[in-house]
Amino acid sequence: MILSDNEIDEKKVLTQPLDVKAFNHAGIEADLLRLDLIHPVISGNKWFKLKYYLTDAVNNNAKHITTAGGAYSNHIVASAYACKLYGLACTGIIRGEKPTALSPTLIAAEKYGMQLQFISREKYSLKEYPEIEGSYFIEEGGYGQPGAKGAGEITALTKSFASYSHIICAVGTGTMLAGIIMKTDQSQQTEGISVMKNNFGLEEKVRNLLPEEYSSKKIIIHHDYHFGGYAKHPPELVSYMNQFYIETGIPTDVIYTSKMIYAVNDLAKRGYYPKGSRLLLIHSGGLQGNLSLPAGSLSF
Ligand SMILES: *Cc1c(COP(=O)(O)O)cnc(C)c1O
Numbered sequence: 118m119i120l121s122d123n124e125i126d127e128k129k130v131l132t133q134p135l136d137v138k139a140f141n142h143a144g145i146e147a148d149l150l151r152l153d154l155i156h157p158v159i160s161g162n163k164w165f166k167l168k169y170y171l172t173d174a175v176n177n178n179a180k181h182i183t184t185a186g187g188a189y190s191n192h193i194v195a196s197a198y199a200c201k202l203y204g205l206a207c208t209g210i211i212r213g214e215k216p217t218a219l220s221p222t223l224i225a226a227e228k229y230g231m232q233l234q235f236i237s238r239e240k241y242s243l244k245e246y247p248e249i250e251g252s253y254f255i256e257e258g259g260y261g262q263p264g265a266k267g268a269g270e271i272t273a274l275t276k277s278f279a280s281y282s283h284i285i286c287a288v289g290t291g292t293m294l295a296g297i298i299m300k301t302d303q304s305q306q307t308e309g310i311s312v313m314k315n316n317f318g319l320e321e322k323v324r325n326l327l328p329e330e331y332s333s334k335k336i337i338i339h340h341d342y343h344f345g346g347y348a349k350h351p352p353e354l355v356s357y358m359n360q361f362y363i364e365t366g367i368p369t370d371v372i373y374t375s376k377m378i379y380a381v382n383d384l385a386k387r388g389y390y391p392k393g394s395r396l397l398l399i400h401s402g403g404l405q406g407n408l409s410l411p412a413g414s415l416s417f
Pocket residue numbers: 161162163191192258287288289290291292293294370373374401402403404
């Protein structure tokens with residue numbers, strides 16, 4: 118197996134205390150798990166979400182993978198790279214007509230050997246994907262139980278996982294949130310920050326990934342920190358990313374982690390977290406998505 122845990126440079130994985138004013142004022146401690154540092158291409162949670170799919174594909178003698186995503190999808194580029202490592206051919210079904218200039222994400226995916234098939238937004242939203250015979254299909258964003266199982270293993274990268282009262286991550290499909298929920302005990306609260314607008318079906322999508330024995334677990338998702346919707350980034354968000362970088366030296370991505378950290382900051386200011394709380398924030402990577410911003414927007 119190629120996409121194994123020991124390919125991750127664990128020395129690089131840092132759980133790092135966040136010295137942020139809002140947290141100090143609120144009397145809480147917050148650590149950040151830097152999954153952005155584990156791999157230059159398959160960064161963050163994508164590594165973990167993919168591994169059980171690819172293992173399953175190889176075990177079933179699949180030679181080809183198909184998956185789907187948008188032009189800036191971290192999942193697309195991570196899948197392309199992971200398939201290359203596994204020696205699997207792969208096709209990415211991309212939302213929207215082929216543009217005259219490919220996004221940096223798609224250029225990279227093609228470089229790693231992914232074949233791109235563009236389909237209209239209408240077809241994409243109806244999941245009318247072209248059939249590729251004999252291909253192993255991975256849902257958009259790696260949504261599914263194998264993805265959640267892999268994502269749960271993120272928690273093993275921090276030595277004192279049991280010591281945190283709250284674990285907080287960004288939410289796209291909810292796969293990572295489900296994986297983390299499965300690793301927490303009754304005293305720990307897991308919270309997701311949705312990066313999409315009014316995506317109120319998420320709680321149920323997360324619930325559907327949890328086996329029966331987790332049915333007593335609460336699913337907490339904050340829906341007010343989408344900044345206008347998926348991939349929307351008003352100047353206020355970009356300036357927060359720059360400010361957070363100046364305060365901590367940590368880069369965030371414009372689609373997920375910046376909205377998550379902003380949300381926790383805001384919730385802390387509002388007194389949402391009881392004094393003495395110990396928060397673990399998951400930096401789930403995704404920095405390549407910042408290439409979608411105009412040059413010069415970010416100070417890092
Ligand atoms: C894909 C992604 C997420 C969302 O993960 P889900 O399991 O789909 O909820 C969060 N952060 C980053 C950086 C991502 O690339």
